[in-house]
Amino acid sequence: MTGDNSVRLFCLPFEGVSADVYVPWREDMGPSVVVTPVELPGRGRHPLTRPRDGLEPLLAEIMPYVVRMRDRPFALYGHGFGALLAYETAARLEWEHDVVADRLYVSGSGMPQRTAPERAVGRLPDAAMIRRLRDHGRMPPVDRDPRRATRALSVLRADLTVMESYRRDPRHVVHCPITAMGGLQDRSVTGLDLAGWRRCTRRGLRVETFPGDHYFPLTAQRELLDTFARDLIRPTAAYRPQAAAAY
Numbered sequence: 001m002t003g004d005n006s007v008r009l010f011c012l013p014f015e016g017v018s019a020d021v022y023v024p025w026r027e028d029m030g031p032s033v034v035v036t037p038v039e040l041p042g043r044g045r046h047p048l049t050r051p052r053d054g055l056e057p058l059l060a061e062i063m064p065y066v067v068r069m070r071d072r073p074f075a076l077y078g079h080g081f082g083a084l085l086a087y088e089t090a091a092r093l094e095w096e097h098d099v100v101a102d103r104l105y106v107s108g109s110g111m112p113q114r115t116a117p118e119r120a121v122g123r124l125p126d127a128a129m130i131r132r133l134r135d136h137g138r139m140p141p142v143d144r145d146p147r148r149a150t151r152a153l154s155v156l157r158a159d160l161t162v163m164e165s166y167r168r169d170p171r172h173v174v175h176c177p178i179t180a181m182g183g184l185q186d187r188s189v190t191g192l193d194l195a196g197w198r199r200c201t202r203r204g205l206r207v208e209t210f211p212g213d214h215y216f217p218l219t220a221q222r223e224l225l226d227t228f229a230r231d232l233i234r235p236t237a238a239y240r241p242q243a244a245a246a247y
Helices: 019-029 055-069 081-097 126-135 149-165 191-200 221-232
Strands: 007-012 033-037 074-079 104-107 178-183 205-210
Touching: 007 019, 007 055, 007 081, 007 221, 019 033, 019 221, 033 221, 055 081, 074 081, 074 221, 081 104, 081 149, 126 149, 178 191, 178 221, 191 205, 205 221
Parallel strands: 007 033, 007 074, 074 104, 104 178, 178 205
Antiparallel strands: none
């Protein structure tokens, strides 16, 4: 795309919600950063499909879309559950397609790892699951319409189950820089958690914090988008795909 200096920013949603949460970012970012929400099964534009119960079925749907849309330099952003998905997508783009993201943004999450069974919430009854999430400031703004509440909780439960059963492949150390982002009032993700992402990149890790709790992307949107703009908007005009170094 000679003459086009834009960057595509793939945005992966947090647990239980639609990627439509990122649609307002498109206008705010303008043409230099092409905000591209990546929708997951069972929500948004795919409400009639069943939420996926495992990571591999989810990635089997995410990867073809990202590969098809990779028409310019790109970065990936994900919050919460989306951080895990963004990381795995970045790693597999390198592993399977020999391409490297400009930057990986992981937000509201420590380095992903399997949750101890006694701390898992995805298999609790609905009321207990909601109570545990609220106690930790992690109850997402899911659809509370009684007509859709059952489905919303089903999507949330499926995402939590994938997160809590996840095992990181130690070979998945990406060759792009990572920015780990957290909310200053987030009770569930500490600075030490964010620093743990250093183990996942062969490049640099930058940790940034923003005002707000776990869902700071919804309340500190301007600060977050300013960070993307500083990193991704640049004067160069040519698209030169970057190859991954050998593992």
